[in-house]
Amino acid sequence: MKSDKMRESDNIEDRRGQGSGSFGGSSSGNGSQLLLQLLFSSGSWKTKLVILLVLLLFGGFSSLSGILTGDNTANYDRTSQVSTNNTTASDQDAQFVSKVLASTEEFWSQKFRAEGMTYNAPTLVFYTNRTTTGCGLGQAQAGPFYCPADKKIYIDLTFYQELTTKYKAAGDFAMAYVIAHEVGHHVQNEIGTMSSYNKARQGLSEKASNALNVRLELQADYYAGAWAKYVDDQGLLDTGDIQEALNAAHAVGDDTLQQEAYGKTVPDSFTHGTSEQRKRWFDRGYQYGDFTHGDTFKTNDL
Ligand SMILES: [Zn+2]
Incomplete structure (x- = not known):
């Protein structure tokens, strides 16, 4: 994608390198807190010496600063520091994602306006490992x-790299x-599809849901x-870009994912569609680019 001259979005929240606080508590962290409490409470000097040694041996002192400053996230940042060592690559990825987001803002603002609606853009959050969300704990492995x-x-x-390494969908x-x-x-959330969907889903069997x-x-x-059609019309696509998207859509199809993970497929458990379906609906959006041809809830030809 020719993204050099594209603008970045303002709707970005960067939580990279931050711990998730309430969810990040590791057992070693809690253990050393307990030991520290013992250290400062009564006890013989021998007991204190043993505790001190344990703390030194198991790295408890790195959490000492955290406890003393009231910053309980100190523990969890160690892992995220490792993953943000390649700052340059990561920042480039973040920049690209931000540009894509900005472009979707322009596209959907136009689309909504044409329908007499106003588009309220979403916020995109960058995080490492896990984070708190309005929908519970967010975890990178999801x-x-x-x-x-x-x-x-x-x-x-890290998902950006995983697309290449794990899903074999590079680009x-x-x-x-x-x-x-x-x-x-x-x-879908803005135009009310999601709330209709949530209502329709109530009381359904798992299979129907x-x-x-x-x-x-x-x-x-x-x-x-x-x-994708919108950016293509602006001349922003490189040769092979659409194929990259189709490869990704294929890679995240339920049948392909299940086949790779379990060696078989269970169609009733599909929640996202087969590889063929996902590619076809992406391609249909790319062909038409309007709202009407995208009514997956009405069609008999899914
Ligand atoms: Zn989805």
Whole structure:
């Protein structure tokens, strides 16, 4: 994607390197807090010496500063510092994601305006490992996600590398597709599709609920495709970009993911659609780019 001259979004919240506080408490941290309490309480000097040795041996003193300053996140940052060592690459990735987000803001603002609506853009949160969200604990291993309750998209940028290493879907536009898909969920939230979906889902069997979820996900893929058409019309795509997005859509298909993880597929448990469906709905969005052709909830031809 020709992103050099694209503007970055203002709707970014950078939590990289921050601990998640209430969720980050490791057992070693709690253990050393207990030992410190013992150290400062009564006891023989021998006991204190043993405690001191234990603390020194197991790195308890790194959390000492945290306890003394009231900064309980000190413990958890150690892991995130490791993952942010390659700051340059990570910052470039963040910049790219921010540019994609800005472009979706322009696209959806235009689309909403044409329908007499106003688009309220989502906030995108960068984090490392885990973070608190309006939808509970956000964890990097779950991949990028959108939380309807706080209208934020959460991304741990290590996913960008995982697209290449784990999903075999390399390229900047593979990542762009992922962002645009999450923005698609925000669009669903803004126009009320998500609340209709939540109502319709009540009382359904798991199988029927999953089937409805597939429709929601394929529509987000369609919206991602619609955005891809918008940037293509601006001449911002490189050769192969659409193929990168299609590869990514294929890679995150339920059948492909299940086949790789378990060696078999269970169609009733599909929540996002097959690889073929995901590619097809992205491509359909890319062909039409409008709202009407993206009604995955009405069609019999999913
Ligand atoms: Zn989704």
